Amino acid sequence: TQLLEQSPQFLSIQEGENLTVYCNSSSVFSSLQWYRQEPGEGPVLLVTVVTGGEVKKLKRLTFQFGDARKDSSLHITAAQPGDTGLYLCAGGLDPGTYKYIFGTGTRLKVLA
Amino acid sequence: DADVTQTPRNRITKTGKRIMLECSQTKGHDRMYWYRQDPGLGLRLIYYSFDVKDINKGEISDGYSVSRQAQAKFSLSLESAIPNQTALYFCATSDSWSEKLFFGSGTQLSVL
DSSP: OOOOEEEOSEEEEETTOOEEEEEEOSSOOSEEEEEEEOTTSOOEEEEEEOSTTOEEEETTEEEEEOTTSSEEEEEESSOOGGGOEEEEEEEESSTTTOOEEEOOOEEEEEEO | OOSEEEEOSEEEEOTTOOEEEEEEESSOOSEEEEEEEETTTEEEEEEEEEETTEEEEOTTOTTEEEEEEETTEEEEEESSOOGGGOEEEEEEEEOSSOOOOEEOOOEEEEEO
16 A cells, blocks of 8 residues: 655644645655645645656745655745645656545644 | 535434435536545545546445446445444546646545
């Protein structure tokens, strides 16, 4: 069974702090997605990275795909209470099949 | 109105009962998916369908069946519910050229 391990599982920080969430696997993925899920809702896609070493920025969020396409990180600068939620990474198994293995999730709480 | 609608939002049932979860979408996407979410395990794929005549098993299909009644409708059935099927169930859609998944708001199912 292919696994995507996320760390940390839980993170509680003060507004304004920086944080990094990690997503690791022994498998190589064709692409890597990051989602944010809020209570009572489904996950919403934040970004897709497809090239080893790729870095994408979305306002205060920076996403990086590892050179070997086995790992990824999400860095949030100056976290805000609105960033609170469950962050999920998802690795694409085969290009074009749209089958994804989801990570175990990181639950982030940003305190005002 | 939501693009991906799941009904019911919550359901409590007893062991051995047959139950159906329904999903409809207005996005015009060909591809539809059923996932379950359990704490600490992330999202796991149950079944997926790339068009009305195409149904495929995911990683945890045992105990479940699906029906793709139309392009816009994809239902998930539990033939004889058991307590370890208690979970949050999500329907998702995607189009043929994008790797972006659009999720419904989920159905919380409890099997007593």
